[in-house]
Amino acid sequence: MKYKSQKVAYWFFALSMLLLSLQLIYGFIMGFAHIGYDNLHDIIPFNTARAVHTNLLVVWLLSGFMGAAYYIIPEEAENELVSVKWAYIQLISLAIVGVIAIVGYHFNYWEGRKFLEIPRPLDWLVVLNVLTFLGLILATLFRGKKKTTTSLVLTMGLVFAALLYLPGMIWFDNQTMDSFFRWWVVHLWVEGVWELIMGGILAFLLIKLTGVDREVIEKWLYVIVGLTFISGILGTGHHYYFIGTPKYWLIIGGIFSAMEPLAFLGMALFAVAMYRKGEKKHPNKIALMWTLGTAILSFVGAGLLGLAHTLPQVNLWTHGTLVTAMHGHLAFWGAYGMIVLAIISYTMPNLTGRKLYDSSKGLLAFWLSNIGMIGMTTAFAAAGVAQVYLNRIMGLDFGDSQNEIQVHFIILILCATLFTIGIAMFIIEFIKYGRPNNETLNNH
Amino acid sequence: MLSKSQARTFFLGGTVLSFLVFLGLSWHSLSKEVPKQTHEENLTPEVVRGKHLWDSNNCMGCHTIFGEGAYYAPELTKVVERRGDEYIKAVLKSPIPWSPRGRKMVAYNFSDTEVNDLLAFLKWTGGVDLNGFPPKPKYKTSINN
Incomplete structure (x- = not known):
């Protein structure tokens, strides 16, 4: 750690881990509901569990990204964070807004707009919070000595993510318009600007872990984020196939979203190539595993599994089925969950001075969570494909087809248990690292 | 071989171009087609x-x-x-x-x-x-x- 203020990152990571744990609990509630055990229906009906599960995901990832930015930007810009106090205010307000939203979902206080269930009055608090965050990051960056490509790409991703939140706050009477702009937030986040954030964090990690020349890494970073936007922006069209929008989106969405895996393929090839090229062998192997893991699994989960149902001829049958859940789980985990765990694994020894690089628990956390998540994805795939054939193609009633595929949810729960054990081990390691301290300044 | 500034031009140019096409198509969809398709x-x-x-x-x-x-x-x-x-x-x-x-x-x-x-x-x-x-x-x- 080079700057005292980087310690702020720790608390964002801690919040992130707390929310991740809660997310898993609500995931299990839904898994059990699918096999007939919806005993909590009166307190936590499925739609509550679902909104909490997905919103916690978004907030733990955002908290992780913010932590990453608070660590990376001072180091890249060579400048202390402009105000540590405001960073803590931002952290606490983020936690408070999150808690109000999550509690509200249990009392029918929400807006049923997938992923954007936060009611609009609370949206304004989110906006304030994010403005504070961006103000701190931008001021630190522009008052700093250096403006590296890595820090600019990361910051650009964060600024665009904030701007793109706004279209989701407009009220429309027409469901089609509502959905049209909801995807400006959701799609352009996860298949656009979040990839910039991921790319920025990935480049930072590769520079630190492989020792490859910054110029080489950052050049490829531009190519990758270029591919991301060229495919991803018009790739939004794959959400406009069947919502009441014109037919030309079938062609545009089909072509451009079929190109989306290229950006993720680029990311995977880039990470592996830099690893092989690198002469420096950083002792933090666990961080390296998460870094290479995120690059490769994001290609599989976001890239390939997305491609599997993105063409309109296929999507006509799979749209709105569990096939989407299959893709969603591995995509979010591979691309965004793992990059947050990668930056946490890299920064913790630097923040706390404890070098738990090679612990068997850390390795087990990596393997169990990944094997668990790949198993869950397979269970969703089996359930989703069976649902498409039974319900959509054969015309079996929805409820009957769901009862036929129940067995896959038992497998899902078993794999989710494996995943949870992995995550629990990661969190135990996180706790074992202890608190950040100043002893580690300039100590790596 | 591709230089860093060429890579940056590819990124910025590609992004701006894609976004402009996207905005144009969105405008066309929402102002001309969606009102008809959604009655x-x-x-x-x-x-x-x-x-x-x-x-x-x-x-x-x-x-x-x-x-x-x-x-x-x-x-x-x-x-x-x-x-x-x-x-x-x-x-x-x-x-x-x-x-x-x-x-x-x-x-x-x-x-x-x-x-x-x-x-x-x-x-x-x-x-x-x-x-x-x-x-x-x-x-x-x-x-x-």
Whole structure:
């Protein structure tokens, strides 16, 4: 750690881990509901569990990204964070807004707009919070000595993510318009600007872990984020196939979203190539595993599994089925969950001075969570494909087809248990690292 | 070999170009086509109130509409055509959780006005031109109704 203020990152990571744990609990509630055990229906009906599960995901990832930015930007810009106090205010307000939203979902206080269930009055608090965050990051960056490509790409991703939140706050009477702009937030986040954030964090990690020349890494970073936007922006069209929008989106969405895996393929090839090229062998192997893991699994989960149902001829049958859940789980985990765990694994020894690089628990956390998540994805795939054939193609009633595929949810729960054990081990390691301290300044 | 500044030009140029094309197409869709495809003239106050009820109760947290939402409960885009008014009214008014094949729906116990609003909203969604979604099953089983 080079700057005292980087310690702020720790608390964002801690919040992130707390929310991740809660997310898993609500995931299990839904898994059990699918096999007939919806005993909590009166307190936590499925739609509550679902909104909490997905919103916690978004907030733990955002908290992780913010932590990453608070660590990376001072180091890249060579400048202390402009105000540590405001960073803590931002952290606490983020936690408070999150808690109000999550509690509200249990009392029918929400807006049923997938992923954007936060009611609009609370949206304004989110906006304030994010403005504070961006103000701190931008001021630190522009008052700093250096403006590296890595820090600019990361910051650009964060600024665009904030701007793109706004279209989701407009009220429309027409469901089609509502959905049209909801995807400006959701799609352009996860298949656009979040990839910039991921790319920025990935480049930072590769520079630190492989020792490859910054110029080489950052050049490829531009190519990758270029591919991301060229495919991803018009790739939004794959959400406009069947919502009441014109037919030309079938062609545009089909072509451009079929190109989306290229950006993720680029990311995977880039990470592996830099690893092989690198002469420096950083002792933090666990961080390296998460870094290479995120690059490769994001290609599989976001890239390939997305491609599997993105063409309109296929999507006509799979749209709105569990096939989407299959893709969603591995995509979010591979691309965004793992990059947050990668930056946490890299920064913790630097923040706390404890070098738990090679612990068997850390390795087990990596393997169990990944094997668990790949198993869950397979269970969703089996359930989703069976649902498409039974319900959509054969015309079996929805409820009957769901009862036929129940067995896959038992497998899902078993794999989710494996995943949870992995995550629990990661969190135990996180706790074992202890608190950040100043002893580690300039100590790596 | 590609230089860093060429890579940056590729990124900035590609992004700006893609975004401009996207904005143009979005503008065309929303101003010219969507009003026709969704029959905006049919967006009566009942439909709008129905949409608000749909939102404020997070129906999308279990069901899908236009294929969007959660996968726990049936797609509702053409539900009026499939089930008829009376069945839907019974579901929405039910004082106990509706649970036809094991899965429970929240007992909303909606009032008559609310039921009519939601029904108007669902009827409106059924009339939207969705480019062939949801597709008709290729085989009709006897169980389907």
